Amino acid sequence: MKSVLITILTTFSFFPAQTLDSLINKKADMIIKSALTEQIGYQLLEELTELGGRVSGSASSLSAINWAKLKMEELGLANVYLQEAMVPHWVRNDIESAEIRFKKIRMANRSLNIAALGGSIGTPAEGIVGNVLEVKNFKELETRKAEAKGKIIFYNRAFDNTNVNPFISYGMAVDQRVFGAIEASKYGAKAVIVRSVTSKPDNTPHVGVMRYADSLAKIPACAIGVQDADFLSGMLKTDPDLQISIKLNCENLPEIMSYNVIGEIEGSEYPDEIIVIGGHLDAWDKGSGAHDDGGGCMQSIDALLLLKAVGYTPKRTIRCVLFTNEENGSGGAEAYADSALKSGEKHIAGIESDRGLGTPRGFSVTADSLTLKKMNSWLPLLNKSLIDWIRPGGSGADIGKIKNMQAYIGYVPDSQRYFDYHHSANDTFDVVHPREMQLGSASMAILLMLISEYGI
Numbered sequence: 359m360k361s362v363l364i365t366i367l368t369t370f371s372f373f374p375a376q377t378l379d380s381l382i383n384k385k386a387d388m389i390i391k392s393a394l395t396e397q398i399g400y401q402l403l404e405e406l407t408e409l410g411g412r413v414s415g416s417a418s419s420l421s422a423i424n425w426a427k428l429k430m431e432e433l434g435l436a437n438v439y440l441q442e443a444m445v446p447h448w449v450r451n452d453i454e455s456a457e458i459r460f461k462k463i464r465m466a467n468r469s470l471n472i473a474a475l476g477g478s479i480g481t482p483a484e485g486i487v488g489n490v491l492e493v494k495n496f497k498e499l500e501t502r503k504a505e506a507k508g509k510i511i512f513y514n515r516a517f518d519n520t521n522v523n524p525f526i527s528y529g530m531a532v533d534q535r536v537f538g539a540i541e542a543s544k545y546g547a548k549a550v551i552v553r554s555v556t557s558k559p560d561n562t563p564h565v566g567v568m569r570y571a572d573s574l575a576k577i578p579a580c581a582i583g584v585q586d587a588d589f590l591s592g593m594l595k596t597d598p599d600l601q602i603s604i605k606l607n608c609e610n611l612p613e614i615m616s617y618n619v620i621g622e623i624e625g626s627e628y629p630d631e632i633i634v635i636g637g638h639l640d641a642w643d644k645g646s647g648a649h650d651d652g653g654g655c656m657q658s659i660d661a662l663l664l665l666k667a668v669g670y671t672p673k674r675t676i677r678c679v680l681f682t683n684e685e686n687g688s689g690g691a692e693a694y695a696d697s698a699l700k701s702g703e704k705h706i707a708g709i710e711s712d713r714g715l716g717t718p719r720g721f722s723v724t725a726d727s728l729t730l731k732k733m734n735s736w737l738p739l740l741n742k743s744l745i746d747w748i749r750p751g752g753s754g755a756d757i758g759k760i761k762n763m764q765a766y767i768g769y770v771p772d773s774q775r776y777f778d779y780h781h782s783a784n785d786t787f788d789v790v791h792p793r794e795m796q797l798g799s800a801s802m803a804i805l806l807m808l809i810s811e812y813g814i
């Protein structure tokens with residue numbers, strides 16, 4: 359009897375594939391069930407979003423960092439620690455207003471819904487008043503540069519709704535926000551107002567990072583809600599001499615220390631092979647950064663917890679990293695990548711969730727064709743949580759900094775509503791759907807399990 363048992367065990371260890379596959383298949387079902395019923399990631403997101411805005415370097419971002427560390431410890435992740443990273447320290451402060459002063463039309467001053475762009479300097483206390491030059495793009499500005507001096511440049515290029523993929527529309531419009539102040543400053547403009555880069559036709563300003571050039575004068579920059587952008591554009595047609603006054607008291611303070619939050623499950627067979635999963639914990643402050651990217655961070659923690667919940671012991675180390683400072687720098691990503699390089703740790707794959715919390719669609723992967731082929735062979739299992747495809751493509755700004763990984767993987771959910779919320783007061787916990795978010799946690803947990811089990 360004993361020898362028969364030994365034979366069975368030996369056979370098992372020599373021919374594990376089929377047995378393991380069915381076990382992994384079963385674990386995948388358990389992961390999905392647990393994700394949809396327990397909804398741990400969604401509950402964590404509710405707690406996180408109650409802590410306030412998370413702009414890099416802010417006191418409330420530090421609260422979120424400390425909270426996340428405590429949660430990782432409480433929930434049983436191993437080797438939890440904070441990793442230092444220097445970050446910019448931009449502060450919005452409390453004054454942001456703009457109004458139209460009509461010249462030709464008999465109308466009282468009309469206020470505009472604006473918000474300072476991240477990194478913008480403030481205006482003098484009395485504000486900036488100027489005539490307005492409306493342009494659609496930098497080429498038009500260049501053509502009309504003689505008119506730009508002393509003006510407020512109003513970039514009014516709309517989000518192009520003809521694209522099925524809203525990330526393409528975002529990419530086509532976001533240059534005016536990021537580089538608008540630099541281009542306007544070249545021609546002596548005194549401030550810029552940028553039409554919000556959003557798919558939602560409400561009047562909420564959508565902010566985001568903007569840049570200056572050291573060689574040019576720094577001028578204030580703000581976003582304007584799309585309804586007010588349309589209103590302003592209409593008024594300029596009948597009253598081209600109207601003026602706008604803008605007041606902002608945002609400011610750039612010296613760089614400050616922030617932290618990545620790190621926790622992991624150690625691998626049982628190949629602990630030196632690391633699979634990273636993460637998102638960025640910093641967020642713009644008008645909303646609570648639920649979709650961008652508190653949710654991606656909470657899905658990352660959740661994915662590790664799901665593996666624990668179903669009793670899966672990873673062969674390789676699975677590490678969750680909540681990066682700081684993705685939005686207005688890459689301080690967190692650089693600190694992590696530098697430390698990984700210096701310590702000589704072997705990172706085999708990274709997964710980033712930073713495209714919102716819609717229903718799962720696919721994984722966008724930077725890897726060689728063999729790796730992509732291997733990952734595609736896992737689709738039948740990933741289909742269970744609605745992952746339809748694995749394609750070559752970009753991954754994410756944070757894991758993208760890590761050197762020499764075999765696969766850089768971006769989680770891609772449905773994104774039709776993402777730019778309704780992105781970087782605005784609309785990005786709050788109540789616009790997150792628990793089932794959609796949790797299916798994302800499940801998809802990433804299953805992928806982590808597959809990479810951990812079979813390598814990449």
Ligand SMILES: [Zn+2]
Nearest residue numbers: 638650651712
């Ligand atoms: Zn993001």
